[in-house]
Amino acid sequence: MLKLRNLTVAYGAIVALHGLDLEVPMAGITCIIGANGAGKTSLLAAVSGLVRYSCDEMSFGGKPVPKVAYRVVDSGIIHVPEGRQVFVNMSVEENLLMGAYHRRDVSGIKQEIEDVYETFPRLHERRKQMAGTLSGGEQQMLALGRGLMAAPKLLLLDEPSLGLAPNMVDLVFEVVQKIARRGVPVLLVEQNAAQALEVSDKAYVLETGRVVLSGAGRDLLENPRVRQAYLGIAE
């Protein structure tokens, strides 16, 4: 499991995370919900080595997580960043190949790309197209597929449903569940709290850089505080 103890992230004088404790089990979906600026993205960025942080412990499967982004990838933690961030001037296939950058097993990569095309038939249709010409939903598929190409042991997803049409949002949640069922644990950061909690086995609520609530996804859905603050349901 991914274990964080006393994780603190600060940008100059602004503290984004105040000594956070968090555990992500090696199966199922764990989600983090919270308002804008609660520190969700900083949390993922810290784990994947994009920002500097201090902590008492950050381990994955018992081993400390490296502090540099490209080494984190080798430990199997793969971060699919917010806003897709596909390589717009490269073809769909090249984007997927970039996902497998750290892998050396040529035949494994070949197999992986077939699997991704099976999961996302749309990407197969457009494999020669420049990624920049895809729709927002297709780009999100590509970003997810690119993450899967890395053969992740833990997938960090940052707002995968952001800015997508409703039917696309449903599709994304379906795919995320599919990934988890295939045995890849997912740490999901979402603003879309209702749907996220629905699919999650475990959930954390973040407020101004601190964990204020945690529990099973379904339990949190019933929690009055969560219902009021994140689901917009007045009691």
Added chain:
Amino acid sequence: MKRKRLIFVTLMLLVSMLFLTACGQTAGQGQGGAKSITIGELADLTGPTAVWGQAQDNELKILVDKWNAENQVKLNHKVYDYKANTQEAVSSFNKLADQEKVAVVFGTNNSNANLAFGPLAEAKKVPVLSHAIDPHSTTPAADKLNQYSFLTVASNIIQGKTMAAYTLDKLNLKKVGVLYDQGNSFATTMEQPFEEYFTGHGGTITAKEVFTSNDVDYSSQLTKIISTNPDAILLPNYYKQIALAAQQARKLGFKGVFLGHTGWPSQALLEMAGKDVEGSYFVNYGSFEDPQLQNLQKEYTDKYKKAPEINAAMIGESFAVFTDAVKKIGADKLAAMSLEQQRQALRDAFEKTRNVQGVMNNITIDPKTHRPETAKMAIITIKDAKFKFVETYQVK
């Protein structure tokens, strides 16, 4: 506290130094009370043209020593290194004029430097004897004369005419193409009189092409020139540009002669393009193969254990003009004058320079232009990748 005292002491020192210099020497009295005249010199001693500047300075030292050995009134020689840099030339000129209080400034051979401090010489009324090639250093505009600036050697006007006349009369070449740097007065002020004389005496300029200083490829211009079938191509440029142009012209199949002026005499030209410039002709101020310069060459080589550059002969011309003026005024009389009087007297005398025998030429300075209007020049050719003196030549 300590720091404050230090500043105080420093200030006091500065003030007292100013005081001392202010009530220092009157013009005619140098060290030890002996009568003297202070002369200034600007030379590039450490810059890119140091080879020339050192030759100038070395020779001037010989001339000053000789004078001081033979005369009661001594010459007090101050030299400043301007590093072939225009700004440096201006500040060095100011130091010579204001701090060293010189009666005359010798130098430079760098037209840009002379053009830069020319107006200062006017303002401070300090006469200058220089070897710049650009006629604008004494006549900045058609109807304007720098009262205090003088050229003692052939300007580009003479060089252009000489080369044009030699090409027509001695080389018997009537069709010439021209390639030069349009942004450099070193080239433009030679090309113009060349063209005027050449076309005025039966020659034809078949093509005239230009480039800018930073260009290194002239293939296009040369292709155009060569297509007009000239007998010769005039390259009145710096040696590097000459070398590149000659190489490129040969590559394009040009078989004729190259012509040029004082940008040519450089060992680097022969190293870069020795066989491409074979058979070329150019004018120079003089040549050490000329028997007239044997004396100077011997003295110089004896003292410095190396061969002089032509700049040693050029400073010789200026010194001849200077000594002629001093003798006309009277050395004792001159040394007794105030600094302002010295400068004025020298300037007036320089303007009246008539038939003064210099190292290379019999010098007459035209009072309307402050430079010689005619001069004997050396014609040099390149044979077996070496410079070879042909003859001296003077336009009629």
Added chain:
Amino acid sequence: MFWQQVFNGLSAGGIYALIAVGFSLIYSIMRYINLAHGSLIMIGAYIGYAVVTATNFPLIPALLAAAAGTAIVSVIVERLAFRPIRVRGVSTLYILVSSMVVSILLQNLVMVIFGPSFRTLPQLVSDVPVVTHPINIARLDFYMMIVVVLSLVSLNFVLYRTKAGRAMRAVSFNPKAAALMGVNTDRVVSLAFALAGALAGIAGIFLGIKYSVYPQLGELILKGFVASVFGGLGSVAGAVVGGLALGVIEVFLIAYGSSSFSPVMIYALLVLILLLRPRGILGRIVEDKV
């Protein structure tokens, strides 16, 4: 004369392209202008000069030596002068200034070691032209064009057909995302500088043979810069097209216009192109990174 001028233009343009490509490569990946690129070309010329005078190598080994040597210098320059600034994430303006300082430093270093004078490379290529009719093709220009084409083809191969090239392009589009794929961006940047350095070394030798070796040789980069803006800053293909176009246009302005106005015309044309098509002939629109 027409075809001779076309050849003159392509021969000059080939050199511009070689300069522009190295320049564009760095710009496309790093989004900053490496003003030291000209000095690297000059270093390449001096390395070539030193190697050839010391060992009497023929052209091809001399080219390889200059390419390798300049690649190393280029990587060192990036490590010492650019990386510390890049890591701190401050404005690329600082890198611009730093590259200018490096440029002056390298020039002065060479001045101290070799002196300010012009040096000539021993004759590596015979004087006998390849053909004289209908146009005159000098052997050096002929070889140079072959080498330029070969270098540009191999650069293209590296960029589009290898994993390292793909990583390089990925870093150029989005360094953060590339890092999340496991790309060591520092190493990719070093590789890009090595490639740009190798191209600079090759350009340096040819410039050295054609125009002699001197500390200010790198100032020729101005034309390469114009060529890369012409073709679209940051586009490698654009740099090639821009270089060749610049060479040919320049020659034709001189040949059929006037040599005194051609420098003005060239820059006027550049301004015109930038007004009509700010991204150059083949450039892509540079997005702001979030």
